[in-house]
Amino acid sequence: MLKKCTLALVLAVFLAGSAHAAFPSRNFECIAPAGPGGGFDTTMRMVAKVLTEQKIVSRAMPVINKPGGGGGVALAYINAKKDPHTIAVYSPPLLLINLTGQTELSYKNVTPLAMLINDFGAFAVPKDSPYKTIGDLFDALKKDPKSVKLGGTSSPGSMDHIQFLHAAKAAGVDVKGITYIAFQGGEALANLLGGHIDVYTTGMAEVVAMLEAGDIRVLALTSPERIKNGPLSQIPTLKEEGVDAVFVNWRGIFGIPNMPKEAREYMEASLKKMTETPEWDEICQRNGWTKVFMGSSDFEKFLVKTNEEYKSLLETVGLYSQAK
Amino acid sequence: MRRDTVVGLFSVALGALYGTATLRIKDATIGSPWAPKVFPLGVAAFLVVLGIVALITDRAKARGGHVERAPAAKDPGCAKLIIGTLVLCAVYGYAFEPFGYIVSTLCFMFLLLTLVNEPKRWKSNIIITLVFTFFLWGSFVYVFDIALPSFDMDTVKELFAFTGGGVNLG
Amino acid sequence: MDSGVIQNLMLGFSVALKWQNFCMMIVGSALGTVLGMLPGLGPSTGIALLLPLTFVMPPEMALITMCAVYYGAMFGGSRSSILLNIPGDGAAVASCFDGYPMSQQGRAEAALAISAIASFIGGLISCVAFVVVAMPVARFALRFGPPEYFVLMVFALAATAAISKDQLVKGLIAMFIGLALTTVGIDLQSGVQRFTFGSAELQSGIDFVVVIIGVYGLGEILYEYHTLRAKGETHVQHKFGRIWITWEDWKRCWLPILRQTPVGFFIGVLPGAGGTIAAMMSYNNEKQLSRHPEEFGKGAIEGLAAPEAANNACSIGAMIPMFTLGVPGSGTTAVMLGALMIYGLQPGPLLFEHNPEIAWGVIASFFLGNVICAIINLPLAGLLVRVLSVPPRVLYPLVVGMAFLGVYTINYSASEFLLLSGLGLLGYFMKCYKIPTAPLILAIVVGASMEQSFRQSLLLSDGSASVFFRSSICNVLWLLAVLSVAWPFISDWLKKRKANNN
Numbered sequence: 004m005l006k007k008c009t010l011a012l013v014l015a016v017f018l019a020g021s022a023h024a025a026f027p028s029r030n031f032e033c034i035a036p037a038g039p040g041g042g043f044d045t046t047m048r049m050v051a052k053v054l055t056e057q058k059i060v061s062r063a064m065p066v067i068n069k070p071g072g073g074g075g076v077a078l079a080y081i082n083a084k085k086d087p088h089t090i091a092v093y094s095p096p097l098l099l100i101n102l103t104g105q106t107e108l109s110y111k112n113v114t115p116l117a118m119l120i121n122d123f124g125a126f127a128v129p130k131d132s133p134y135k136t137i138g139d140l141f142d143a144l145k146k147d148p149k150s151v152k153l154g155g156t157s158s159p160g161s162m163d164h165i166q167f168l169h170a171a172k173a174a175g176v177d178v179k180g181i182t183y184i185a186f187q188g189g190e191a192l193a194n195l196l197g198g199h200i201d202v203y204t205t206g207m208a209e210v211v212a213m214l215e216a217g218d219i220r221v222l223a224l225t226s227p228e229r230i231k232n233g234p235l236s237q238i239p240t241l242k243e244e245g246v247d248a249v250f251v252n253w254r255g256i257f258g259i260p261n262m263p264k265e266a267r268e269y270m271e272a273s274l275k276k277m278t279e280t281p282e283w284d285e286i287c288q289r290n291g292w293t294k295v296f297m298g299s300s301d302f303e304k305f306l307v308k309t310n311e312e313y314k315s316l317l318e319t320v321g322l323y324s325q326a327k
Numbered sequence: 328m329r330r331d332t333v334v335g336l337f338s339v340a341l342g343a344l345y346g347t348a349t350l351r352i353k354d355a356t357i358g359s360p361w362a363p364k365v366f367p368l369g370v371a372a373f374l375v376v377l378g379i380v381a382l383i384t385d386r387a388k389a390r391g392g393h394v395e396r397a398p399a400a401k402d403p404g405c406a407k408l409i410i411g412t413l414v415l416c417a418v419y420g421y422a423f424e425p426f427g428y429i430v431s432t433l434c435f436m437f438l439l440l441t442l443v444n445e446p447k448r449w450k451s452n453i454i455i456t457l458v459f460t461f462f463l464w465g466s467f468v469y470v471f472d473i474a475l476p477s478f479d480m481d482t483v484k485e486l487f488a489f490t491g492g493g494v495n496l497g
Numbered sequence: 498m499d500s501g502v503i504q505n506l507m508l509g510f511s512v513a514l515k516w517q518n519f520c521m522m523i524v525g526s527a528l529g530t531v532l533g534m535l536p537g538l539g540p541s542t543g544i545a546l547l548l549p550l551t552f553v554m555p556p557e558m559a560l561i562t563m564c565a566v567y568y569g570a571m572f573g574g575s576r577s578s579i580l581l582n583i584p585g586d587g588a589a590v591a592s593c594f595d596g597y598p599m600s601q602q603g604r605a606e607a608a609l610a611i612s613a614i615a616s617f618i619g620g621l622i623s624c625v626a627f628v629v630v631a632m633p634v635a636r637f638a639l640r641f642g643p644p645e646y647f648v649l650m651v652f653a654l655a656a657t658a659a660i661s662k663d664q665l666v667k668g669l670i671a672m673f674i675g676l677a678l679t680t681v682g683i684d685l686q687s688g689v690q691r692f693t694f695g696s697a698e699l700q701s702g703i704d705f706v707v708v709i710i711g712v713y714g715l716g717e718i719l720y721e722y723h724t725l726r727a728k729g730e731t732h733v734q735h736k737f738g739r740i741w742i743t744w745e746d747w748k749r750c751w752l753p754i755l756r757q758t759p760v761g762f763f764i765g766v767l768p769g770a771g772g773t774i775a776a777m778m779s780y781n782n783e784k785q786l787s788r789h790p791e792e793f794g795k796g797a798i799e800g801l802a803a804p805e806a807a808n809n810a811c812s813i814g815a816m817i818p819m820f821t822l823g824v825p826g827s828g829t830t831a832v833m834l835g836a837l838m839i840y841g842l843q844p845g846p847l848l849f850e851h852n853p854e855i856a857w858g859v860i861a862s863f864f865l866g867n868v869i870c871a872i873i874n875l876p877l878a879g880l881l882v883r884v885l886s887v888p889p890r891v892l893y894p895l896v897v898g899m900a901f902l903g904v905y906t907i908n909y910s911a912s913e914f915l916l917l918s919g920l921g922l923l924g925y926f927m928k929c930y931k932i933p934t935a936p937l938i939l940a941i942v943v944g945a946s947m948e949q950s951f952r953q954s955l956l957l958s959d960g961s962a963s964v965f966f967r968s969s970i971c972n973v974l975w976l977l978a979v980l981s982v983a984w985p986f987i988s989d990w991l992k993k994r995k996a997n998n999n
Contacts, residue, residue: 039545072700189824199642212823212845289841355687363684408722420914439894
């Protein structure tokens with residue numbers, strides 16, 4: 004019985020056609036380009052959950068983790084896909100891993116479908132730090148770039164690093180001399196609490212707990228305007244502190260390269276519908292995400308523009324390199 | 328060759344090879360250009376030095392009449408087993424994603440069992456292969472919720488639903 | 498202990514003992530034990546798999562289930578080390594050293610029993626320690642900056658490489674091979690690719706679980722092929738005793754368990770260090786403290802009890818930075834932290850004020866979970882030990898198959914299968930030429946962070962090496978490192994002198 008069944012299975016597997024009728028004609032494959040538990044994973048799972056639970060998409064949307072290469076492994080995987088039922092979540096690293104030469108693939112190798120979430124950066128110091136405002140910090144950096152040790156999670160040229168450089172450059176600091184020390188996981192926060200590093204550049208969500216507990220101070224956020232709720236509403240933005248800079252950690256959904264028009268429109272419309280549900284509102288609120296929606300073609304234009312911005316910033320610090 | 332001579336030579340060769348590869352790493356564009364190479368170069372140097380130390384102590388021991396050789400296999404067929412297993416593993420690695428878990432694992436397990444458990448026990452080999460493959464498939468996909476690669480999940484599920492067994496595969 | 502703590506604990510127990518939570522604890526412990534036993538699947542995979550549950554469960558229940566999976570996996574991790582000499586995870590490597598020899602001598606029952614008992618005691622003591630000293634210990638651990646970490650890792654490696662005096666040189670060679678393997682991938686400090694040969698998969702480095710399964714698991718099987726046919730069916734065990742230990746065994750074990758538990762606990766509290774270091778260090782310590790070190794590696798029961806107690810203590814200790822500071826102490830707690838954030842809970846000191854029912858409920862579940870794990874594991878061991886009645890010619894292919902699946906789940910990609918085969922060959926070579934594998938494994942686990950802390954330290958000090966001697970923690974650790982390498986020679990010298998005097 005089992006043997007027969009196997010035989011039938013093998014046959015069926017070989018015969019499985021690739022002809023597509025109306026989209027979606029089969030189950031989706033949702034890629035989180037990182038391990039479980041992080042921002043990518045959470046976003047992808049939440050999107051899949053709302054889309055299926057609210058019956059916006061009738062097919063199943065299992066989430067698959069493809070970690071590695073700062074998202075590069077997943078990018079190569081999607082780039083090779085021919086089936087439009089594959090979608091993935093990405094954020095600034097999609098551009099950065101290309102600009103720092105980790106992969107020759109870029110945003111051009113995926114189809115932007117919709118931008119869904121904005122998140123912002125935060126710059127934190129220990130509670131007994133001599134730097135009371137972001138201005139103090141930038142002044143110290145202007146005097147002696149070596150006097151401030153900047154720490155963040157993941158390697159130079161990644162988001163944490165770039166957002167600080169972006170702000171420092173706008174404040175007139177010579178960003179080339181800034182010492183950036185890369186940590187992994189929660190080590191950077193531990194090192195800030197222990198006073199081993201002077202400044203910690205990270206995402207907003209990472210600093211809330213210690214800020215509330217009074218163990219750290221947050222000097223500024225990279226958002227365009229004040230956060231409305233919670234302890235972060237006490238923190239000034241860079242603009243309020245006289246630094247004309249905003250850094251957005253955008254997150255959106257992408258499809259395979261050259262996605263068929265029908266599939267692209269279907270996904271864009273579904274995601275739009277999703278952002279209008281109260282369930283999505285609640286998820287955004289709980290995770291501290293700023294809800295946005297930017298459709299497929301606007302998102303594409305946004306990427307072109309943002310890519311140029313990152314590129315010039317990376318060139319200034321000498322991190323820009325082209326993969327061969 | 329004496330056992331530790333091989334170890335020493337291996338260490339020296341590995342250190343040299345690794346050191347050469349280290350020198351070909353690109354310069355860092357941030358901070359000191361040499362920073363990413365320092366640690367690997369240290370490791371390479373230690374491998375070479377320790378290899379030489381191993382060679383010297385081994386020679387001294389051998390002079391003292393103390394010779395150790397690598398253990399010879401008690402079973403002359405074991406080279407076949409080792410090479411066969413490694414080749415099967417490599418082929419499995421290439422086949423796993425394109426052919427999907429079920430097809431590739433059925434082939435891999437059956438061939439590996441044929442190799443290790445001998446062809447004459449083909450009946451038990453087939454049974455073990457089938458039980459192993461489908462038991463793990465079931466527990467990964469339905470208990471642990473880990474997606475395994477397949478040709479076309481839908482077709483597989485439909486087929487399973489069709490052949491029945493009373494399992495709810497929705 | 499003041500009455501506040503007791504009151505909080507009572508609150509915690511009332512949460513943990515709710516029947517739904519209690520049931521999930523049992524399910525989690527059992528699932529964790531099973532996952533821990535399978536090569537390649539460890540606590541972090543288990544918890545990652547449970548993440549979707551967090552969408553449907555209330556937070557305290559989800560956290561309790563996750564914790565149960567975590568220490569369930571720690572309990573179960575050493576089963577395959579003892580029975581097959583194939584560790585499922587880094588923390589279980591040290592359990593191979595004496596566990597496997599024991600089961601080869603027909604003492605698998607005692608080995609499995611002591612591993613559960615030691616894990617239980619280590620876990621329980623650590624729970625108490627968690628309640629009493631969590632905050633001060635966490636604060637102290639913050640004094641470990643990059644230089645302190647670097648010296649700590651030097652100490653751990655030196656002690657492990659020096660574990661066998663006659664094989665010091667070969668142990669060091671193994672260690673440096675391991676360190677070389679950890680340099681593969683994108684360098685964290687500069688973003689430069691090293692030894693990736695254009696492969697996207699290699700950019701994030703070689704996962705240490707692949708190395709453990711390759712070198713230990715596959716290498717062991719390839720080596721056993723030497724005697725596969727010669728041994729035939731004679732090597733199979735048919736009679737099985739009760740899973741328990743004798744009074745004699747217990748007398749040898751209680752002190753090692755008690756003194757290695759704090760070691761494991763403290764190493765757990767340090768963010769970034771983990772179960773592997775805890776287990777290896779406690780094994781080294783015990784060997785050096787033992788009155789009969791020559792029995793270690795040949796089935797000394799205390800050589801199994803010490804690392805088992807330490808790695809379970811470590812898993813409880815690792816929860817401290819997460820709960821008190823919001824800093825994950827290991828890959829596993831990082832995933833749990835992610836889960837907490839999904840609920841909009843902020844881990845950190847205020848968790849105890851804002852959500853005492855969750856914080857204390859989870860702590861109370863540590864106590865109960867340890868008891869449940871011990872209860873599950875003893876009868877389960879009676880079942881598992883029967884693996885030894887399967888002839889190797891059938892067992893080995895099954896283990897190889899499972900190892901590949903385990904490796905697949907690390908990155909959900911089969912690209913590591915080739916690497917696994919290559920590492921299997923390396924492991925085989927090392928066994929043939931009697932190169933100890935333990936230093937390689939530890940080097941693989943700590944190597945990457947060791948290099949990073951080295952580089953981070955130099956960045957902090959603008960290149961001055963004096964940073965490695967900046968604090969008394971550093972200096973004490975240096976002293977310990979030197980002592981651990983010199984100790985075998987010193988004790989030899991002492992023995993000789995004593996013999997001469999007599």
